[in-house]
Amino acid sequence: MKDRWFTQIRMLLLVAAAGTALVFSGSASVLTYAQDEDEDAGEAEEVPEGFKAAAFPAMPSAGDVEAGKRVYFTKCVWCHGVDGAGDGPAADRLWPRPRNFNQGTFKIRHTASGELPLPDVDLLQTVTHGLPGSGMPSWDGILTEKQRRQVLAFVTAELVQDREFDDKEFETYTVLQIDDLEPIPPTEESLKRGAELFVEQKCFECHGVKGRGDGNAFNLKDDWGFPIQPADQTKCWNFRGSRRDPYDVKNIFRTFSTGMNGTPMPSFADNTTIEERWHLSNFVQSLCERGPDGEPLPIDPLTDKPKVKFVVLSSPIEGELPGDPNHELWQNRERRLVALGGQITHKPRNFVNRIDDVWVRSLYNDKEIAFMFQWNDRSQSIATEEQEWDPTEVNLEDYGLVSEQLPTTGEPGSIAAAQNKYRVFNDALAIQFPVKWQEIPPPEKPRFFWGNEKYPVDIVKWEADGSLRAFTGLGWDQDFEDRDIFAMDLTLLNAEWEDGRWTLVFKRPVKADYEEDTYFEVGKYIPTVFFVWDGHNGDVGRKLAVSSFYYTVLIPPIPMETYIYPTVIAVGIVFLEGWVLTRRANKRKGKA
Amino acid sequence: MKSLILWAGGIIGGIFLAVIFLMSSGLVSPQMIQLVPGYMPMQVLIELTACVGVFALLSYLLAQNGLAIPKFWQGTLFWVFLLLYLKFRIYPPIPYSVRALYLAVSAVAVFMWVSSNEEDWKQFKQPILNVLDAMTPFHKALRTFYLIAIPALLWGFSYQSFLPSLEEPIELRTVHPAPPATTKVHGRTFVLQTAQNPYRVDLEGKYDQGFTDDLIVEQGMGRLMKPDANPWDPDAKGYLKHVREGGEVFFQNCHFCHGDNLNGRGLHAFAFNPIPANFTDSGTIAQLQETFLFWRVSKGGIGLPRESFPWASTMPRWEEHLTTDEIWKVILFEYWHTGFYPRTWD
Incomplete structure (x- = not known):
């Protein structure tokens, strides 16, 4: 709140100053004024449009540094390490790795590309809001603002070693004046211009033509030599600089204007105008996933990700189930988001899952039920080597194909270093339902991870080599059992990878063999679990991404009672009205 | 007036x-x-x-x-x-x-x-x-x-209320079920009523809850370590050293779900329903004995009784991944970091 006051006062002062400047110098804008001041200060260097040379940040007091050390060794050291080199106990199992503070390289800033960040603005915001999509959480409500400032005092004074925040000789602070710049409304023309710039500025080369981060996804490295992926622009809640307000276009504009130090993401301050950057920001913002009416997805304040409804709806249709994903029957259906986490319950645990959600739709008719899955995957992975195990096998560690990341390996052996070097397996998706769920007393279910002996599960698994198989699951470490007869009734209708997204459609019988296969019944809540493998992440066997329990519900046709009871009630009310009116009339008559 | x-x-x-x-x-x-x-x-x-x-x-x-x-x-x-x-x-x-x-x-x-x-x-x-x-x-x-x-209007309202709702059904699980009397981990049987955390010790290596309670983080917002009680001090001995070792285990295994601040908002929390346990809430570990945690951590979700929905819990059976010592140390760390005292049996 205080911040807002300061910003407002600052803006007022700025406007007042600008007004004065206008009167005296006759210059045309606030920005020109800023440049005038620079010249006064004797700095001849040209400042990009929209930026302003700023004073050096105030250096923290020794007391703050000492207090910050206490915060650091309680909360931060576990990831960032004793010397701030990003090598704490957690580091080797994280990707991206925790920030190495020593070089003073920070991604999210208002300062020009290559410059140090503003501790009181940029670093404070990072600590307050966290960096979504990485291990850095929001410390808002956990550390007081004072503690957050103190820990930053310690980090900037002690842990940033290669540069000094008050080094007048080598450092400059050229600050993007984002509060003074008015965003351009995202009109159709603006979006069109943005789309052109997306091509002109070669954004698509890394981020892909649809912005799903599938361009140059496997050759990029950060300053420390670790593989780094271009952002998937359709998931703005994972933008590191989203500041817990993912649909705010200003966050994108800031990143375009200042770049991300230490990464291949450059600043566009020098080769685009401010207006162009707003168009580009509007366009990139428009790529982010939205609800059916184009509204931003509601964000869950507990997780800072889109809210998840744990029900997948299947709509009844007449006639054939369409195989074409663009068919209006598919396009008109509500899609539901299924959230995925790494499988970190059993060995080999998957600490880094590259697929973190799937959109699911479903349709059914009297004989079959079809599912359409869409998920972003930067790479189409089809195993090039012959698979030396049987598709029913799940304990693949025995083949030495897949193993769990060891906790402490040092940087070269860390999970971050291992990215993009995995043997490539098939991308795959599986969906699991209980067999004979009708007989399981609710809320009991077969175990989420491939069922158990007591309650077997019906698993249908698709792999990128085009196979669609049906298995019975009896437990997380039990090899699957083939269900060949059922598999013959499965139909793969569509499986296509395009611009960083898989679209998969298959159908299965609503009812087959009651003893082995899941019987779908209209209006019932059937427990469902989803599994996704990313072949380029070395996902195979138990190394996968998994969902929580969802329910698949075949939407029932509206029962007659829904119409009958309200009508009975309404008629009753009409009679009641008649009675009241008659009584009143009689009473008045009696009085008269 | x-x-x-x-x-x-x-x-x-x-x-x-x-x-x-x-x-x-x-x-x-x-x-x-x-x-x-x-x-x-x-x-x-x-x-x-x-x-x-x-x-x-x-x-x-x-x-x-x-x-x-x-x-x-x-x-x-x-x-x-x-x-x-x-x-x-x-x-x-x-x-x-x-x-x-x-x-x-x-x-x-x-x-x-x-x-x-x-x-x-x-x-x-x-x-x-x-x-x-x-x-x-x-x-x-x-x-x-x-x-x-x-x-x-009444027709409209009652029609709406008669329409079948397709929301997620509410299923209430018991978060802290009654623990068993004993639990066997890595071949050793622990009696929950009498077992003690072998790392909750004073400088002489004797079990001492009072001594360790004085060294946990301060209560209230921020919850920082006591001054001069830094587990990362190279000279840290006994309890504080074990806290650091427990923290290392936590940040190599547990933070993915339970979060860097032990508040259940880890990297994978987004996929969970409900999100993982929040240890900083006074309703979780603050209400429990250390041996309860030892049982819960060792046996994981799969070891829960029916009323706690073992089928839905992704909590690993940590005896699959950690040693007995590591489990005790990580419990020690969780109490240190949240600033809560474990409950005792008396």
């Missing part, structure tokens, strides 16, 4: 309303008023009392100036005000069913107020009777409108 009281009530109420307005418009920090924990019910009562004061003053002043609001509209408007207040002011929002209950009670209260004496009651029902009698063309039109609108 009466007007004096009304003035006083109105002024106090006006101040409160102004504060609420400033808070909701973001000009004043809401924390200014909501800082005291558990203050919410009191705050609501005070605010409502203040509003009643303001309304009383308003209606008094209007009546003085010959613009008295009819009793019927007073009652109705006040009830509508309560509806809006409950819906928009109360945070976190209260469920619809509870709100409906409050509003029904309020309706009864409003009814009692307007019928408290013969004069008021007459005033209150006059507009209703006017519509029923339909003596003027305006009232006639109004009566026709109501006669049609009421059944139509």
